[in-house]
Structures are given as structure tokens and as C-alpha cells.
Amino acid sequence: MSTFTPFLRGQTLPWIALVSFVLAACGGSRTGRDADAGTTEPDASGGSFRLNVVNGHGSGVYAVGETVHVWSAVSTVDEVALPWTGEASLLGEPNEWHSTLVMPAHDVELVANTGSQELTLTVEQFNGSTTVPKTVRYYFPPAMRGVVIFSHGTGGSNTYIESTEAFAIALAMVHNGYGVLGTECEEAASGNAGPDGKIRWNKKFVVNNVDLKNLQILFADLEMRGLIPAGTPKFALGMSAGGSQSHFLGAIGASTIASSFPQLRFNAVVGYCSDATSTNPGTLSTTPSAWFMCGSENNPEVSNDEAFENYQTLSGRGIPADYIEHPPSPLYDERFTRVAGISAETSAAMAAELRAADFVDDDSFINTDGNVIGQFIIDNPGSFPTIVAQTEYLGAIHQQVRVMRAEHAMYSDYTQRTIAWFEQFNPNP
Numbered sequence: 001m002s003t004f005t006p007f008l009r010g011q012t013l014p015w016i017a018l019v020s021f022v023l024a025a026c027g028g029s030r031t032g033r034d035a036d037a038g039t040t041e042p043d044a045s046g047g048s049f050r051l052n053v054v055n056g057h058g059s060g061v062y063a064v065g066e067t068v069h070v071w072s073a074v075s076t077v078d079e080v081a082l083p084w085t086g087e088a089s090l091l092g093e094p095n096e097w098h099s100t101l102v103m104p105a106h107d108v109e110l111v112a113n114t115g116s117q118e119l120t121l122t123v124e125q126f127n128g129s130t131t132v133p134k135t136v137r138y139y140f141p142p143a144m145r146g147v148v149i150f151s152h153g154t155g156g157s158n159t160y161i162e163s164t165e166a167f168a169i170a171l172a173m174v175h176n177g178y179g180v181l182g183t184e185c186e187e188a189a190s191g192n193a194g195p196d197g198k199i200r201w202n203k204k205f206v207v208n209n210v211d212l213k214n215l216q217i218l219f220a221d222l223e224m225r226g227l228i229p230a231g232t233p234k235f236a237l238g239m240s241a242g243g244s245q246s247h248f249l250g251a252i253g254a255s256t257i258a259s260s261f262p263q264l265r266f267n268a269v270v271g272y273c274s275d276a277t278s279t280n281p282g283t284l285s286t287t288p289s290a291w292f293m294c295g296s297e298n299n300p301e302v303s304n305d306e307a308f309e310n311y312q313t314l315s316g317r318g319i320p321a322d323y324i325e326h327p328p329s330p331l332y333d334e335r336f337t338r339v340a341g342i343s344a345e346t347s348a349a350m351a352a353e354l355r356a357a358d359f360v361d362d363d364s365f366i367n368t369d370g371n372v373i374g375q376f377i378i379d380n381p382g383s384f385p386t387i388v389a390q391t392e393y394l395g396a397i398h399q400q401v402r403v404m405r406a407e408h409a410m411y412s413d414y415t416q417r418t419i420a421w422f423e424q425f426n427p428n429p
Contacts, residue, residue: 056112062103072097072112076168080175082113095416128214134189140179145428147179151238151245158184168412201245219263236269239410243274250287268425275307282313290322299408328406330364339396349386
């Protein structure tokens with residue numbers, strides 16, 4: 001059995017979602033502890049030393065023993081983060097674009113390496129089992145080692161794979177020889193919400209499940225056209241309700257309806273920000289399954305405790321499983337450059353506006369619930385001229401705030417861990 005040790009377990013925090021922030025008008029990093037910023041958490045006997053981050057962010061002077069965040073300046077459009085060099089052995093996640101280290105009693109240099117990766121998705125429509133056209137976005141590289149399906153969350157659509165953090169993962173997947181595919185549930189295509197009043201994937205183990213029928217037809221068609229070679233290993237990941245969908249897909253092979261969906265066999269799955277309790281993967285699935293949760297989960301329909309219990313149940317049955325909680329991270333001036341179209345200057349101006357409103361604490365962490373921030377921006381637009389001007393990017397800005405808060409949002413901070421998880425169960429070298 002292959003398992004990972006979970007960490008950062010804690011109580012789910014009752015945050016209110018940052019919906020208002022979405023709907024509202026809403027080189028040198030400020031996280032560095034230089035002379036003008038002061039030093040927190042000093043070590044009485046160790047003093048302070050300089051950290052230099054090349055091609056990244058987080059440079060500054062830090063106290064010995066202080067936990068420091070560093071980030072690569074990697075583009076989320078056409079680059080992938082490669083392993084850090086320099087004193088990379090100090091990093092907790094030396095292969096990820098964002099990592100931490102405990103400051104030692106000497107100066108440190110770290111180099112954030114990147115590689116170019118172009119990715120243009122083909123966009124097609126298919127009807128599947130109904131007359132309603134669905135959209136699929138995909139890229140299948142030559143000599144593809146596996147294919148990863150990206151599943152959107154509640155109210156989402158086929159464009160989920162192109163969102164900032166999901167696309168960063170897709171770039172890395174392609175860089176590692178995987179094909180990527182994103183589509184949408186029947187309700188998203190038709191615009192008709194289900195009985196619960198929400199647009200979601202159907203996660204019922206029944207042979208007339210329209211979403212399963214659509215995916216069965218889609219994969220069969222892609223295989224018949226030679227776009228996905230027969231026998232190509234399949235993997236699934238998704239966010240929120242899409243994470244639950246990924247776990248659901250992983251459970252199909254062990255269910256009573258397995259024979260009706262021969263194309264839906266997955267080598268491993270990852271669900272982001274989803275407990276997946278409704279899909280019952282802990283007691284049913286035989287597919288290696290991972291739960292990548294948010295440390296400050298604020299969606300009332302998601303429970304980190306239940307996710308952890310499902311992870312334990314699956315692992316206890318001898319099925320490989322993984323569990324992790326993504327912790328909060330501080331704001332740095334260039335954070336919003338992760339959103340395509342936002343410059344470093346604009347990002348720094350937005351960060352300054354959040355700081356001026358006292359929404360950022362002395363350690364650079366955002367200290368206020370996003371709903372409160374959004375309402376304050378509505379009430380005081382004159383104090384946030386840069387933020388309110390970003391009308392095209394408000395949703396993506398909102399996502400970045402939630403990622404920093406470790407609230408309910410897709411994140412790419414564990415991209416390499418996701419790939420490593422799939423690699424364990426990929427028979428293709």
C-alpha cells in the first residue's frame with residue numbers, strides 16, 4: 001500500500017465565501033523583512049540573515065528560525081516551474097512553484113527555474129447521449145503517456161481547465177507527457193439546474209446517468225478517431241463538485257454499473273476541495289484516490305473532517321490514498337501577475353490598496369474574510385481604484401485571494417505532488 005502522511009489537520013473554519021469579491025467592483029517582494037519592514041519571530045541567539053531569490057519572490061532579511069515563503073516568477077500561460085536550485089535542500093517542496101524554508105544561520109540563495117511550455121487547446125462540440133451540444137477542450141501530445149480529465153465545480157463549465165490555477169496544472173501535465181481534457185456536465189450545457197437548484201455533475205450510480213453516458217461516448221469517439229490510443233491510462237482531477245466527480249469516476253469500476261461504462265476506468269484520481277462523501281469512495285472505490293483540501297475550507301458543503309475520514313477508510317482497505325491540507329500563504333507584490341493580463345505594476349498597486357485598508361497583517365497574510373473585503377470595496381470604491389478597474393479579471397483576482405487565504409479555491413501549489421501521485425500508478429514509462 002502506498003500512502004502519504006497527512007498533515008495540517010485542524011477544524012474547518014466557518015468562513016463565508018468570497019462571493020461578494022467576485023460580484024463586487026472588485027522583483028522585490030513586500031514579504032521580505034528588510035530594514036524598513038522590521039523582523040518578526042526573532043531568534044534570540046541567531047540574529048538575521050539575507051535570503052536572495054533569483055527569478056522569484058521572497059527576498060529579504062529574516063530571523064534565524066523564521067518560516068519564510070518563496071515563489072517562482074513562473075508564467076501561468078506558457079511556462080512550468082522546474083525544481084529549485086541553490087540551497088534547495090532547505091525547501092519543504094523543492095519541486096513546487098511555491099515553497100517554504102526555515103531560515104538558517106547564514107545567507108541563502110535560491111533559484112526558481114522554469115521551462116517553456118506552449119499549450120493551445122482544441123475546442124470541439126459533441127452531443128453525447130442527448131441533443132444538447134457540449135463543449136470539450138483538449139490537447140493530446142505525441143507519444144502520450146496518459147490523459148487527465150479536468151472536472152469543473154458547481155456552476156462551472158468547460159472553461160474550468162483554462163482558469164489560472166487549473167491551467168498551470170494542465171501545462172505541467174503536458175510537460176510531463178500527459179494529455180489534458182476538459183468538458184462540462186449536461187446541466188452546464190443545457191443551462192437547466194438539477195433538483196437541488198444547482199448546476200452540477202450527476203453522481204448517481206445508475207445506468208441512465210446522463211453525464212456518465214456522455215463521457216463514455218466522448219472517450220469512445222476520441223479513441224475511434226485515434227486521438228487517444230486504446231489502452232492509454234486515464235486519470236481524473238477536479239475542484240469542489242468537480243473533485244467529487246473525480247472520486248466518483250474512480251469508483252465506477254467497482255460499482256454495479258461498471259459494465260455499462262467500459263471507457264470509464266481510471267488509474268488514479270485527485271479531488272481538490274471536496275470531501276466526496278456523496279460518492280462513497282472510501283467504502284466502494286478500488287482506485288488510488290487523493291484528497292487535496294483547503295486548510296481554511298469555508299464551503300458549508302465541504303468538510304475536511306469527512307474528507308480525512310474517507311481517506312482513512314480507503315487507506316484502511318488497502319487502497320493507496322493521499323491527503324493534504326493547503327495552508328494560507330502571505331501576499332507579495334507580484335501575486336496577481338499569476339492572472340494573465342495583469343502587470344507587475346498593477347499587481348503591486350492592488351496589493352498596496354489591500355494593505356492600506358488594513359486587510360493584510362504585519363506578516364503579510366490577508367486577515368479578513370473575503371466577503372467583508374468585497375463589501376468594503378463596494379462601499380468605498382474610491383479607496384480601491386486599481387482593483388475596481390480590473391473588471392475583466394475580478395473572478396481570477398478573487399481566486400488568488402482565496403488561495404492565499406486557503407479558502408475554497410483551486411490551487412496549483414501541489415502540482416508536482418499531483419503529477420507524482422499519478423506517476424505512481426501510470427504503467428507507461
